[in-house]
Amino acid sequence: MTKAISKALLRGVAAVALATASTAAYAQSCDWTPDRAVTYIVPWGAGGGTDANSRMLATMLEQKWGVPFNVVNRTGGNGVTGHSAISNAAPDGYTVGAVTVEINTMHWVGLTDMTHENISPIALIDIVPASVLVGNDSPFQSLEELMDHARENPGDLTGSGTSLGGIWHLALAGMLNAEGLDPEAIRWIPSQGAAPAMQELIAGGVDIATPALSEGRSLVDAGELRALAYMHDSPMDALPDVPLTAEVLDSGWTLAAYITISGPEGMPDDIACAYEQAVMEITESAEWAEFKASRGADVVFMGREALAEYMVTQDAALGETIQAIGLAD
Amino acid sequence: MDILATLAIVLTPKILGTIFVCTLYGAFVGAMPGLTATMAVALLVPFTWFMDPVQAAAAIVATTTTAIFAGDISGAILKIPGTPASAAYVEDSYRLSQSGKPRTTLFTALFASVCGGVIGVAILAYATPALANLSRSFSSDEAFWLATLGLSCAVLVGGPSVPRNFASLFIGLAIATIGIDVAVGHPRFTFGNIELYDGVSFIPAMIGMFALSELLRNAAVGHQTPLVKLTVEPLLQAITAAGRSFLQHWKNILRSASGGTVIGALPGAGADVAAWIAYAVSRRFSKSPEAFGRGHIEGIVDGGAANNAAVAGAWTPALVFGIPGDSVTAIAIGVLMMKGLTPGPDIFNTDAVLVYTIFGSFLIANIMMLVTGGLAVALATQVLRVPRAVLMPLILLLAMIGGFAITGSTLAIWIILALGLLASVMIWSQIPLAPAILGIVLGRIVEDNFMVSMMKARGDLTEFFARDTAAVLGALTLMIWAVLIYRALRSFFQTQTPSK
Numbered sequence: 001m002t003k004a005i006s007k008a009l010l011r012g013v014a015a016v017a018l019a020t021a022s023t024a025a026y027a028q029s030c031d032w033t034p035d036r037a038v039t040y041i042v043p044w045g046a047g048g049g050t051d052a053n054s055r056m057l058a059t060m061l062e063q064k065w066g067v068p069f070n071v072v073n074r075t076g077g078n079g080v081t082g083h084s085a086i087s088n089a090a091p092d093g094y095t096v097g098a099v100t101v102e103i104n105t106m107h108w109v110g111l112t113d114m115t116h117e118n119i120s121p122i123a124l125i126d127i128v129p130a131s132v133l134v135g136n137d138s139p140f141q142s143l144e145e146l147m148d149h150a151r152e153n154p155g156d157l158t159g160s161g162t163s164l165g166g167i168w169h170l171a172l173a174g175m176l177n178a179e180g181l182d183p184e185a186i187r188w189i190p191s192q193g194a195a196p197a198m199q200e201l202i203a204g205g206v207d208i209a210t211p212a213l214s215e216g217r218s219l220v221d222a223g224e225l226r227a228l229a230y231m232h233d234s235p236m237d238a239l240p241d242v243p244l245t246a247e248v249l250d251s252g253w254t255l256a257a258y259i260t261i262s263g264p265e266g267m268p269d270d271i272a273c274a275y276e277q278a279v280m281e282i283t284e285s286a287e288w289a290e291f292k293a294s295r296g297a298d299v300v301f302m303g304r305e306a307l308a309e310y311m312v313t314q315d316a317a318l319g320e321t322i323q324a325i326g327l328a329d
Numbered sequence: 330m331d332i333l334a335t336l337a338i339v340l341t342p343k344i345l346g347t348i349f350v351c352t353l354y355g356a357f358v359g360a361m362p363g364l365t366a367t368m369a370v371a372l373l374v375p376f377t378w379f380m381d382p383v384q385a386a387a388a389i390v391a392t393t394t395t396a397i398f399a400g401d402i403s404g405a406i407l408k409i410p411g412t413p414a415s416a417a418y419v420e421d422s423y424r425l426s427q428s429g430k431p432r433t434t435l436f437t438a439l440f441a442s443v444c445g446g447v448i449g450v451a452i453l454a455y456a457t458p459a460l461a462n463l464s465r466s467f468s469s470d471e472a473f474w475l476a477t478l479g480l481s482c483a484v485l486v487g488g489p490s491v492p493r494n495f496a497s498l499f500i501g502l503a504i505a506t507i508g509i510d511v512a513v514g515h516p517r518f519t520f521g522n523i524e525l526y527d528g529v530s531f532i533p534a535m536i537g538m539f540a541l542s543e544l545l546r547n548a549a550v551g552h553q554t555p556l557v558k559l560t561v562e563p564l565l566q567a568i569t570a571a572g573r574s575f576l577q578h579w580k581n582i583l584r585s586a587s588g589g590t591v592i593g594a595l596p597g598a599g600a601d602v603a604a605w606i607a608y609a610v611s612r613r614f615s616k617s618p619e620a621f622g623r624g625h626i627e628g629i630v631d632g633g634a635a636n637n638a639a640v641a642g643a644w645t646p647a648l649v650f651g652i653p654g655d656s657v658t659a660i661a662i663g664v665l666m667m668k669g670l671t672p673g674p675d676i677f678n679t680d681a682v683l684v685y686t687i688f689g690s691f692l693i694a695n696i697m698m699l700v701t702g703g704l705a706v707a708l709a710t711q712v713l714r715v716p717r718a719v720l721m722p723l724i725l726l727l728a729m730i731g732g733f734a735i736t737g738s739t740l741a742i743w744i745i746l747a748l749g750l751l752a753s754v755m756i757w758s759q760i761p762l763a764p765a766i767l768g769i770v771l772g773r774i775v776e777d778n779f780m781v782s783m784m785k786a787r788g789d790l791t792e793f794f795a796r797d798t799a800a801v802l803g804a805l806t807l808m809i810w811a812v813l814i815y816r817a818l819r820s821f822f823q824t825q826t827p828s829k
Contacts, residue, residue, distance in 0.1 A: 045656065045659070046367065046374075046656060046659065046660050048663075051663070052663045052666075055375065056378075059375050073371070075527060076523075076524070076527025077509060077516075077526025078509060078514065078526070080523050080526060081526060084523060109514070158785055163514050164512070164513055164514045165514050189784050189785055190511055190514070190780075190781065191781065192777060195652045198650075198652055199467065199468075199596045199646070199650070200468055200469060200781075202465055202650065202652075203465060203466055203467050203468035203471075205468030205469055205470070205781075205785060206785065218672055219650060219652075224650065294668065295666055
């Protein structure tokens with residue numbers, strides 16, 4: 001009897017407390033903080049760029065909020081597994097994840113039905129332009145020479161960098177398509193990621209590779225590979241002497257992958273806002289700048305609204321490319 | 330840079346302390362069934378942010394070295410190899426420990442691992458440029474042949490019956506076809522389950538095939554086997570015996586460690602392939618090949634030396650090209666870059682100190698592993714005093730949690746159950762398990778490289794022999810196949826004749 005009453009009382013108190021809390025949340029909507037461990041899902045393997053950026057951010061969020069941020073690599077299915085895990089988690093702020101550019105490509109090639117609508121974008125933390133790399137003994141000295149050869153001898157050259165329909169494949173096929181060539185004028189050789197593709201390039205197994213600029217940078221610096229261009233419209237500090245595709249090519253083709261921190265579908269405003277602010281403060285810190293510089297990347301940041309818009313544009317552009325090169329489902 | 334100067338940097342209390350703690354940590358994680366060396370290193374990453382570059386590199390190498398050795402511990406005690414690298418000789422080490430010599434076996438494995446690691450580092454320090462040249466010539470053609478060679482070894486070493494070895498290997502290869510096909514990106518045998526897109530992960534596969542099947546076998550036999558506690562020999566006696574068998578096989582260690590380092594340095598291969606090939610070679614040149622797979626120490630010495638040497642070798646492509654040889658070095662490169670060090674051919678000029686410190690740390694870690702690894706062996710073997718009927722279900726439960734932790738999904742548990750049943754049927758049909766595990770691990774590598782080569786050559790099979798290194802590896806593999814087919818035919822006709 002007394003138990004039931006006290007329970008009802010408690011419930012009432014809780015309801016009042018909740019109501020107060022939510023009004024408070026609406027009034028100053030960014031003061032949510034986690035009070036237990038947060039799971040940070042990374043859809044890609046340990047050791048890669050997404051993993052490195054996310055682990056750094058997770059550690060800095062941990063320092064900021066004083067609760068553990070556990071990074072979990074949910075790899076597999078060309079990114080589907082991890083992205084689904086982020087999308088389907090409870091939007092209570094205790095699961096966030098590294099949604100990457102593949103959210104805009106996977107559904108076009110028919111791997112999943114999930115799109116950027118099924119996640120809650122929080123902030124963009126990295127932009128990774130594709131590069132055009134050749135071996136140091138390659139006859140091609142410039143992107144124009146390479147494109148001319150591909151135009152005159154379609155199917156003669158091979159390129160690699162990721163799986164079929166992966167983002168770096170779209171970079172190459174999309175560039176060929178934009179320049180009026182057959183998207184298969186340079187044949188795509190699928191690989192398990194950028195590292196095996198660059199191994200193939202060094203060993204002379206393929207003619208070019210189009211991985212992330214950051215992934216190829218150390219081999220370019222070392223003189224093992226030569227960068228003909230990178231697919232961006234503004235110069236980056238890492239490789240000041242390498243031309244931009246936006247300047248060299250008539251079509252002005254560019255392609256960059258991106259890494260975000262995002263929440264599950266339907267994340268409440270106050271939680272998303274709190275994360276957005278925290279991430280913004282972190283990206284403005286000296287520690288983050290130092291980390292970025294060590295990877296040869298520029299510090300970038302985009303908040304929730306800008307990121308949501310960016311995802312819509314990217315989705316349309318990448319969809320167009322995928323359809324143009326005949327990979328759409 | 331001479332050795333003394335390097336040691337002077339490494340032999341500071343801070344670095345020594347780091348290495349000591351990390352070898353303990355690596356031994357713990359490696360010995361837990363279901364946890365891998367990669368996981369150990371990934372968990373270490375946040376701590377490396379607070380370390381200087383030398384200390385961070387030392388922490389990573391110390392952790393991996395011990396974790397790879399510690400995989401032998403759960404293999405010998407529970408028949409669950411900690412990593413696929415220990416799977417080659419798990420049958421031998423398990424049977425030896427069952428026959429009352431768990432500590433002798435593990436100390437021998439420890440000495441072999443330490444020695445293999447030290448030789449690996451020595452080769453790495455003096456021959457990195459040469460190894461780099463070798464790995465520079467590795468395209469998908471060469472990687473295909475090397476992985477195929479590894480698969481052939483499974484048939485060579487599996488069991489006395491070649492057809493049964495083939496059966497086991499093909500079961501493994503069939504399991505390896507599950508998941509997204511790399512060449513065209515199409516899911517196969519996934520039945521719409523996106524968790525299966527990445528294929529059957531080998532950790533749950535090993536737990537199911539080795540641990541669950543063993544449990545079921547014991548259950549099937551019922552009370553006929555008395556639940557006696559196993560004898561564990563006294564520590565000193567074990568160490569002396571291990572020392573003796575280690576000294577007896579110094580030639581094996583020298584051979585397997587140098588071979589293991591080279592294989593580890595090659596892209597696409599790693600500690601797993603190194604251990605299998607070393608085991609196969611060991612059996613080929615052994616005076617008692619028939620004892621292999623039935624509790625023979627020789628294969629353990631060879632395999633154990635080779636996989637720890639390969640761990641050192643794997644740093645070659647990582648340091649020289651910045652291309653990781655395996656997932657551990659992939660993480661290591663990430664950490665080094667975060668410290669402002671860019672791996673590449675210039676690293677020997679620009680960051681020579683760091684490179685030699687990595688070598689120095691390897692050396693110290695391997696030597697320190699004698700103490701921490703020995704401690705782990707001494708403690709872990711206490712587990713054997715628990716009756717198996719109590720121990721195995723507990724371990725299975727832990728292993729299932731471990732498997733679940735690796736993939737983060739309940740699918741791992743289903744894989745454990747399904748493959749455990751499959752393995753029970755295989756044991757019942759006297760089909761060996763080890764080749765199936767190698768099939769699961771190498772199936773994808775073989776297929777990927779084959780498809781990539783075929784796409785490059787537009788279907789021209791002769792391209793597999795067009796490159797020098799590939800031609801040599803290819804000829805070697807075909808020769809081994811010819812021998813195998815000859816043996817199979819001979820045994821077939823031998824069994825046919827008397828029955829007539």
